[in-house]
Amino acid sequence: MSARIARLPLILILAGIASFAMFVPAMHAVLNDDHSVARSFLYSGIVGLAVVSLIGIAMSTGPRRAASDLSNLLSLFLGYSVLPVFLALPFYEGLSTTSFLNAYIEMVSSLTTTGATLFETPGRLNDSLHLWRGIVGWLGGLMMWVVASAILAPLNLGGFEVTASAEPGQDTGGLERFERADAAKRLWRATVTLGPIYAGLTVILWMSLVVGGDRPIVGLIHAMSTMATSGISPVGGVENAQSGLAGEAVIFLFLTFALSRLTFSSDTVTAVRPGGLWQDPEFRLGLALVIAVPVLLFLRHWLGALEVSGDEDLASALRALWGAAFSVLSFLSTTGFESADWVTARDWSGLGTPGLILLGLSLIGGGVATTAGGVKLLRVYALYLAGRREMERLVHPSSVGRAGAGSRRIRRQGAFIAWIFFMLFGLSLALVTVVLALLGLEFEEALILAIAGLSTTGPLTQAAGEVPIRLLEMSAWAKLVFGAAMIIGRLETLAIIALINPGLWRD
Numbered sequence: 001m002s003a004r005i006a007r008l009p010l011i012l013i014l015a016g017i018a019s020f021a022m023f024v025p026a027m028h029a030v031l032n033d034d035h036s037v038a039r040s041f042l043y044s045g046i047v048g049l050a051v052v053s054l055i056g057i058a059m060s061t062g063p064r065r066a067a068s069d070l071s072n073l074l075s076l077f078l079g080y081s082v083l084p085v086f087l088a089l090p091f092y093e094g095l096s097t098t099s100f101l102n103a104y105i106e107m108v109s110s111l112t113t114t115g116a117t118l119f120e121t122p123g124r125l126n127d128s129l130h131l132w133r134g135i136v137g138w139l140g141g142l143m144m145w146v147v148a149s150a151i152l153a154p155l156n157l158g159g160f161e162v163t164a165s166a167e168p169g170q171d172t173g174g175l176e177r178f179e180r181a182d183a184a185k186r187l188w189r190a191t192v193t194l195g196p197i198y199a200g201l202t203v204i205l206w207m208s209l210v211v212g213g214d215r216p217i218v219g220l221i222h223a224m225s226t227m228a229t230s231g232i233s234p235v236g237g238v239e240n241a242q243s244g245l246a247g248e249a250v251i252f253l254f255l256t257f258a259l260s261r262l263t264f265s266s267d268t269v270t271a272v273r274p275g276g277l278w279q280d281p282e283f284r285l286g287l288a289l290v291i292a293v294p295v296l297l298f299l300r301h302w303l304g305a306l307e308v309s310g311d312e313d314l315a316s317a318l319r320a321l322w323g324a325a326f327s328v329l330s331f332l333s334t335t336g337f338e339s340a341d342w343v344t345a346r347d348w349s350g351l352g353t354p355g356l357i358l359l360g361l362s363l364i365g366g367g368v369a370t371t372a373g374g375v376k377l378l379r380v381y382a383l384y385l386a387g388r389r390e391m392e393r394l395v396h397p398s399s400v401g402r403a404g405a406g407s408r409r410i411r412r413q414g415a416f417i418a419w420i421f422f423m424l425f426g427l428s429l430a431l432v433t434v435v436l437a438l439l440g441l442e443f444e445e446a447l448i449l450a451i452a453g454l455s456t457t458g459p460l461t462q463a464a465g466e467v468p469i470r471l472l473e474m475s476a477w478a479k480l481v482f483g484a485a486m487i488i489g490r491l492e493t494l495a496i497i498a499l500i501n502p503g504l505w506r507d
Helices: 002-006 010-021 023-031 035-060 069-081 083-095 100-111 127-152 183-211 216-228 244-258 281-303 314-332 342-349 355-364 377-395 405-438 443-454 476-491 493-498 502-506
Strands: none
Touching: 010 023, 010 035, 010 069, 010 083, 010 127, 023 035, 023 127, 035 083, 035 127, 069 083, 069 100, 069 127, 069 183, 069 476, 069 493, 083 100, 083 127, 100 127, 100 476, 127 183, 127 216, 183 216, 183 244, 216 244, 244 314, 281 314, 281 342, 281 355, 281 377, 314 342, 314 355, 355 443, 377 405, 405 443, 405 476, 405 493, 443 476, 476 493
């Protein structure tokens, strides 16, 4: 049975999983006597399963063709752009006070783990609709975990191109293609391997938050949002949760999974040399940022603050340091949760524009093959190696680099392709900003929306500017552009360029 399902197109499998997932908020709504919302999810799930089953039966009668990595990449693109239409149906019917376009953009935001919401008004959504947003974001995070090792890694995309010897969008060639299992088997194997880890970590975090004082539904959504780095919250963020500092501490621990793949798996090793997690350049670079940025903000209290009062105590200093550390890791992992002590950290440092720091951290992003977005820590590390080597050559032009084959690969070809990605990311950022500005938004709002979409850090729309951006009040075209930015940011420009491969369309 599993073998037959694995032969179906990836987009059809994703639609089937989404149909099954709709029964969870349906049951939750029934338990809360919200029968209108329950019917919306129940009927949508039944119709979705019926349509998927009929299409699957019809396709099983035809000739069997193994799906290639590029065709799965196309299915992934359709999953982010077309599947939210189906995901938005029960949300639209259950809410019944918004347009279908708003529901569609909300589902694109959730599935891409961006977490930008059009319904930030408290009480606009009930718990069942919040649960659906959290489930969609959680499934989107799991999908990225799976496709990173099963699809993106063989194609040398998603950050793997920095350490690979082949060109982006191509396999490594040679005899390796005969030793590799087909795409369907790799997807199934990755799901069976990573799925229980992902679900188990979510349950552990959920139980920890409930013990800390959160309501079960709030703890569950925050746990799913942390693992998926979506930043979805039914109460406006973890700063409004009942678990308090203890809950933030547990979430901080689990956010480290977004810094490196090696924190939970060794199937796609990105370290340039053996030695485990502590020798992984992504984890070390991310840890350095989490330590350095809060310390600089903390020291600025004495070095650069305009007004320094003499009545600060040790407790307020520690709260400021913790608020900065939590928020830095949260936005570096593109989750977007703010600490309850982030306001204390801003006042302590005396910064007038703290949103710039959050924008910069979100642009850097997390680790390769994790749920985090951004340009990825490995690409930043590759450019750092190349820059350090060039500085050495300025001093000693005839020197020979002291590095192994892996480091040389990253420093040369890896840095080159990382720089190309930075240029494509910069061009995408400029294009989205200009288009949003042409559609009537202020330049600051357009820039924040572009960075939030391309880095998949939706909470930036509420935290980066002086005034929160109300997505619900934007024009329809501006919402569609923002939705396209989220899809581009999740798939990355190199993957979308790989879809232009003539071999895919000839097939």
